[in-house]
Amino acid sequence: MRQSRGVEITVGLFMAIGLVALFFLAMQVSNLADLSDSEGYHITAHFDNIGGLKVKAPVTMAGVTVGRVTAIDYDKETYEAVVSMTISSHYDRIPEDSFAKIFTAGLLGEKYIGLDPGGSDLFLEEGGRISMTQSSLVLEEIIGQFLFSKAQEADSGG
C-alpha cells in the first residue's frame, strides 16, 4: 500500500510537470498573450499593391499592435487588393479618415499595416472602410527608379 502511494505521487508529479511544460509553451513561447483577436470589429482597405503582405500580419497604430489582417482579396473591377482587418474592440476610437500604409519591419522583414490617425470626429465601425491608403514599397521599383534617374543625370551632365 505504501509503495503504491509513492508511485501515485510520482505519477501525479509527472503529469503535473508535463502539463506545466505545455502551459509554459502556450504562455511563454507562443503568441497566446496578444492573440485575443476573437473580439473585435472588421474594416477593409483597398491598396494598389500590397507587396508581400500576408494574412495574420499585424495592424499597428503608433507602433502598437491593434489588430490583424484576416483576409486578402483581389477586386477585379478596380484592379485593387482588398485587405480585411480585425481591429480589437478595445481600440474603438480610430478616426474614419485615418491613413493606412504598408510598412516593412526592417529592410527585409515582414510586411505590416500602419494606421496614421486622421482628424475626423467620426470613428471607424464594423464594416468600415479606410479610403486613404499608401501601397507597399516594392524594392525593385525603387532601385529601378534610382538607376533610371542616375542614368539620366549622367546623360544630361555628360
Added chain:
Amino acid sequence: MTRQLARLGRAGIQSIERLGRGHLLLLNLLAGLADLALRPTLLIKQLYAVGVLSVAIVTVSGLFVGMVLSLQGYYILSRFGAEETLGVMVAASLVRELGPVVSALLFAGRAGSALTAEIGLMKATEQLAGLEMMAVNPVKRILTPRFFAGFLSMPLLAAMFSAIGVLGGYFVGVGLLGVDGGAYWSQMQANIDLHEDIFNGVIKSFVFGWVCTWIALFQGYDCLPTSEGVSRATTRTVVHSAFAVLGLDFVLTALMFGN
C-alpha cells in the same frame, strides 16, 4: 522459378497477416478501455513505468538539443546580423519537429523496448496463457493499461522536451553568446503561433505515442515465445517505431504545414 514465386507470396501473405493481427490487437486494446476505467490503479502503475521513468532521458536530451540548436543557430544567424531571431528558430524547430520526433524516438528506445521485452517474456514463460486459464483476458488486464499509459505520457514527455530545450537554448544564446534576452523571448512570442505550432506539435506527439506503444505491445504479444524470439521482437520494436515515427512525421508535417 515457382519456388521463388512461392517464397515471395508467402512473405507477402505473412506480412499482411501480421498487419491484420496488429489491427485486431488494437481493436481489443481499445475495447479494454471500459474495464480500465474501473481499475485506474493499473493505469497509474504503467504511467509510472512508461512515463515517469522516461522523464530523465527526455529532459536531459531536450536540454542538450536546445543548447546545440542555439549554438548552431547563432553561428548561422550572426552572419546575417539576425541573432535576435534565435529564439524563434530554437522554439519553432523544437515545438514543431524535434520535440515530438526526438522524444518519440527516445520513448521507443527507452519505454517501447522494455514493453516488448516484458510482454514477450510473459508470453515465453506462459504467464499470459496462465491468465487466460484463470479466465482473465490478458489483453485487457496487461496490455490495455500499458497502451493508454504510453498514449498519455508521450505528449507530456514531448512538452517537457520542448520546454527544457527552449530554456537550454536561452542559457546558451543569452547566457554564453550574448544575444539580447528580451529579443529572444519577444521574437519567439511574436512568431510562434499557439494553434499552428504548439497544438500541431501536441497532435503529432499523440500520434507518435499511439503508434510507438502499439508497435511495442504488438511485437511483444506476437513474438515467438523463445529467448531468441523476444530479443528479435525487441529489436523490431525499435526499428519499426523509428521508421513509423519518421515516416508519419513527414506525412503529418505535409498535412499540417503543407499549404
